[in-house]
Amino acid sequence: xxxxxQTPRYLIKTRxxxxxxxxxxxxxxxxxxxxxxTPGQGLQFLxxxxxETQRNKGNFPGRFSGRQFSNSRSEMNVSTLELGDSALxxxxxxxxxxxxxxxxxxxxxRLLVL
Amino acid sequence: AxxxxxxxxxxxxxxGNPLTVKCTYSVSGNPYLFWYVQYPNRGLQFLLKYITGxxxxxxxYGFEAEFNKSQTSFHLKKPSALVSDSALYFCAVRDWDNxxxxxxxxxxxRLSVLx
Numbered sequence: 001x002x003x004x005x006q007t008p009r010y011l012i013k014t015r016x017x018x019x020x021x022x023x024x025x026x027x028x029x030x031x032x033x034x035x036x037x038t039p040g041q042g043l044q045f046l047x048x049x050x051x052e053t054q055r056n057k058g059n060f061p062g063r064f065s066g067r068q069f070s071n072s073r074s075e076m077n078v079s080t081l082e083l084g085d086s087a088l089x090x091x092x093x094x095x096x097x098x099x100x101x102x103x104x105x106x107x108x109x110r111l112l113v114l
Numbered sequence: 115a116x117x118x119x120x121x122x123x124x125x126x127x128x129x130g131n132p133l134t135v136k137c138t139y140s141v142s143g144n145p146y147l148f149w150y151v152q153y154p155n156r157g158l159q160f161l162l163k164y165i166t167g168x169x170x171x172x173x174x175y176g177f178e179a180e181f182n183k184s185q186t187s188f189h190l191k192k193p194s195a196l197v198s199d200s201a202l203y204f205c206a207v208r209d210w211d212n213x214x215x216x217x218x219x220x221x222x223x224r225l226s227v228l229x
Binding site: 004006033035042043045048056058090092099100102103104105106107108110 | 148150157158160165209216217219221222
């Protein structure tokens with residue numbers, strides 16, 4: 001079974017631009033979560049989608065948004081990019097997102113904002 | 115709110131020696147605990163988890179972890195370290211404040227296994 005895939009793997013943008021990242025979960029998985037990883041803040045939860053609905057959101061500004069499609073694929077969007085948005089963005093999927101389930105992570109998208 | 119601490123930023127161990135990566139947690143309710151490993155330029159790979167039952171959990175690549183409720187710890191262990199075990203290790207707990215649907219991660223511990 002294929003793992004979680006994320007595209008693109010690397011991205012360079014300039015301040016003020018916007019960016020869209022894509023995540024395809026493991027087949028059959030309906031819950032998709034997004035995390036931001038930076039050297040200073042570590043791994044932080046962004047949001048979680050299940051059945052095309054945002055079920056949970058971390059403490060990030062409204063510039064960070066996402067959506068999920070009927071095939072469970074998810075995208076996250078960051079508008080008006082800031083230098084501090086440079087990070088590794090990780091997507092994780094699980095069957096239904098319940099507390100006992102394991103989340104499986106993709107390789108991440110590394111975003112550099114100049 | 116749930117929290118996870120990994121008191122050591124870096125752990126160095128000689129190949130063939132046992133290794134321990136420490137994790138302590140603070141949760142309300144039942145603790146659901148996980149260990150992940152991250153290799154350079156890679157995502158997180160699942161190692162093992164504790165949900166309930168036996169306090170000694172066995173996972174991938176020969177790793178195991180011991181859940182200790184009285185000490186609120188979930189230390190990761192391996193009897194004999196390999197150079198290929200060198201990586202960044204994260205302990206995580208389910209966040210009940212958000213209905214258990216996301217992780218709260220520790221800051222990570224960098225493990226270096228020296229040949």
